[in-house]
Amino acid sequence: MSAVLASPSRRSFLGRSTAAAAGLMFGFHIPFDAMAQGAQAPEINAWVVVKPDDTIVIRIARSEMGQGTLTGLAQLVAEELDADWSKVTTEYPTPGTNLARNRVWGSFSTGGSRGVRESHEYVRKGGAAARTMLVQAAAAQWNVPAAECVAAASVITHTPSGRKLSYGQVADAAGKLQAPAAADIKLKDPKDWKIAGKRLARLDTVDKTTGKQIYGMDLAMPGMLNAAIKDCPVFGGKVKSFNADAIKNKPGVKKVLQVGDSAVAVVADTWWRARTALDALPIEWDFGENVKTSNADVAAAMKEGLTASQAAVGNSNGDAKAALAGAARKIEAVYSYPHQNHATMETMNATARWTPERCEVWTPTQNGEAALAATSEAAGLPQKQCDVYKLHLGGGFGRRGAQHDWVQQVVLIAKEMPGIPVKLIWTREEDMTHGRYHPSTQCKMTAGLDAKGNLTALHMRISGQSILAAVIPAMVKDGKDPAVFQGLNPPGPESSFGYTVPNLLIDHAMRNPPVPPGFWRGVNLNQNTIYLESFIDEIAHATKQDPLAFRRKLMKDSPKHLAVLNAVAAKIGWDKKPKKGVYRGLAQTMGFGSYVAACAEVSVNKDGKLKIHRIVAATDPGHVVNPQQIEAQIEGSFVYGLSAALYGACTLKDGRIEQTNFDSYQVLKMDEMPAVESIIMPSGGFWGGVGEPTIAVAAPAVLNAIFAATGKRIRDLPLKNHSLKKA
């Protein structure tokens, strides 16, 4: 078969290019010497490179930040490729290369638990197409029909003759073949999977146990300088003046400069010297009008929204207001949820090198394409004259995704020092006080009951902050931020309300405080599930019904929601009493495409000290790519969700965040970590995410258990602000 270049339409799907293999790729182990790599390796298609020694390099567009997507996506490609898993490695294409190749890798966005569920089909087709081409190449070499050949574990066998060729032996020839049309590619039935779906070890573990893994903060380049930065502590404030002369003779200091309107940076030979000099720099700020705003003002504005006449409707049926007016009994409660910082273990950082012709950035990012756009804007250069090299993330949780404020800062600094690579690292204090915070909202829940205690009407009025209004305003129409209703939506594949209530109204009055919001792992599903699942528990107790039986009555139309709830109830042994002094709480929700439920067992001693003994958690994500990594995500979700519930709150005082480090923004540690028993129960037919949904049930399951233990209903978080001691 002759070498035929793929047609443009096919290139856009499975395009191949020797240019990419010849040096634009960015390997994990040689962070800045990308040009030294690659030239030898034949690319089969955009997703698969096979080296002559049979090493298989799988390209991963999404970012690894601990959630295991690197391994999971590689499993999906390797499965369809029929690869020898022991020969598999991975690499990130750069967003600049993606741009140059008509976005052949699709989206780089790694958030919303979408890494696998959004790309599973096209990455598997990438693997399958590469396998087809490798088999064709072997068949051509033997001059036999491809149908007589089979592939397994990176070896092609001509069945009638028993001849064999390895992928590495035919990779060169395969790379020159025409890619099959996307429509002709048939994917395996998941029940036949040998690599995907298995409890495989991660591909990126060993270097994380030896200190060899390079994170953004660890990057070192020849001639590199280091920068520390201070942004105005009050949101919306600006730099008035600073006295650079006061620190210019400090050791190692190279430059003192203003960055944008609101920040000042010091560049020095080492970061510690930059930071020390910056701390000694006299800066005068123009704090602006937000200096008059504190948490009480934010809370008052949201409280007003709880009864405001104007609100955007997210879900409704029947006539909730009329039904409530005529209800035999009404139950009402007001909840609230505070701002949270992502508090990634690695603070924000990036390295940039700017020249009038080109700007390059090295940074941990959840979205290489968004980082490239930020680079281009700050550099004043078109995107094709910029590129971003993704480095491993020391945590992401949403902070490193939609917004790249730190990338813009480092580019502005590097622009003042052309040709010199500059690495910017935020202090923890900068990171805590200049986050993109979990939005804060309040919620007024009103239930109407008939004489028998049946729920006839429910009004859920949310008041407070919109992420989209600040981050993607084009998605807000007529004052409605659709993302606010996560987990409360009518039935749908992304997130849905699991209860059937004859008269339902869920609406939102937007009230935006001067605290910049962002997508925080779990996003709006977090507080919505706390509000709903706590209140459902309140109704059950107020009407003397078992919380599980009460939920079941309302969930007849939501079998998948009910199935995960029933699974945790069965495993915890709901029908039997827990041991003396131990109490249980339940919660369930559906979001990020998956159904989740949890049951917590807690005790509270006479001093009011809480102990979470055991958690049973169930997830139905449709399909499962790596169960042991899903278990890790479920356990991690409890750490993240319970850290917020027990301790997390970023409060505003005089326009600035009060919490500055882990001493004032505490998180869950080992001694408080409960045992977690995971039930993974894929029902097939859909693909759901696993990194986030379970966070939402962590807090309400524990809060409901605390109520069972103490009779105290905690309606505003964090828990540390409340005494659980019996009165």
Next chain:
Amino acid sequence: MKLNVNGQVRDFEAEEDTPLLWVLREQLGLTGTKYGCGIAQCGACTVHIDGEATRSCVRPVSTVTAEQKIVTIEGLSSDGSHPVQKAWAALDVPQCGFCQSGMIMAATALLKEKPKPTDADIDAAMTNICRCGTYNRVRKAIHVVARGGDPKTAGLSIEHVEGSKA
């Protein structure tokens, strides 16, 4: 100035009040030890000084003598073969991994002092922060080391494919 790090005496120049962490990372190029908080809260910067787990972000370098033996994650073994590292890899403990150097150094110091730590010992010694939520696997891995290193005793099934770098 001089420090004895991972068995080598290293010369460097820094201000006396520079934290040991930043000398390790910037002057000596040992970036396996991480900056997380700078106030000894998170433990990402944990190293051993004469065998004792120490939070290097608050330790002025001038207070460490050239005779004291510093061990960082890079010096625990040359190839990841220390029993603690092996248990960590066998159980796929790290997620993002940023806190894990500190976790491993803290766990190693604990196991040296108490080769068979109880859960309460682990709770008391392991106060490192992990935001990804690896605590339960950290605990399991410490127990695996204490029991002699067989990861099967953790009751956590993870498939390691021979020849794979995983």
